[in-house]
Amino acid sequence: MSAEAHEGLGDRAHGWRRSFRHWRGQCPFWAGVLTLLGGLPIMYFPYANLTFGTVTIRMATTAGAGSLIIGVLLIVLGLTMWFQKHSRIFAGVAAILLALVSLVVSNFGGFVAGYALALVGGAMAIAWVPGAPVADPDPDPGPDGHRRAG
Template sequence: MPGGSRGKVRPAFRRWRAGRPFWGGLLLTLGGAEVLLTLKASLDVILHVGMQGLAGYLLPTVMLLCGVLILFNPAQRLFYSVIGVLVSLGTWMTSNLGGFFVGMLLGIVGSCLTFGWLPDQEPRVSRRQRRKAAEAERALAAPLEREAGQTV
């Protein structure tokens, strides 16, 4: 059975993902990982040395931690997103211009997406489901229109 377990995992993952600011947490996590990886770049690649001490490693680690906590504890998303955007901005001074701006921008965008996420929204209806509903309405309306035309 090639797709047996996959048919159960995908809907479960979609339900899990719908209950949290998934993309915001993922982008913040990726931003933190990218900044941490650019700290290990060779001296030829490094543009801005900055404070390479504890702050150079601490801020991207906090970014990474905030991203993971957003994914697994969405109830505290506002606190983690504010900390995430502040720390992302701080990496500009401490970590190779914020991981060559890529990690910093990923962190800022991810934090903003998380801050704007609302848990009480109705899930979006997919385009396929909207088409099926429209076709069903047309199919129900067609016989009623024919009956209305015959009685006049």
């Protein structure tokens, strides 16, 4: 490939990165990530088999279906925080409630890992507030550096 081809790829990657950064700033991104990651251990551990040599330990509980539903709902709530930022408070409250229910239903909330991630993600979604748009400074300040009364 020529140097020009590499430069074109860099411009596209830079543009993608800039648009991703802009999108990430417009929604509760990290709240969605933590909530989504919190759903994974809650969903996984009730169906996991741990093998130590020739001994297999099955973590299955009677509420395996409940754990699956809670995990899927937490993943959906994490995606909702990303793509429906106006319903972030509902998604945050629902994530906190599901995290609390997972303590009882799903092996102590995915051995507390999923519980903690979903709880913090829900709290971050409730606390997130969209930033105010940045105003451009007055291009023509007065002679003393202050804006003119207009």
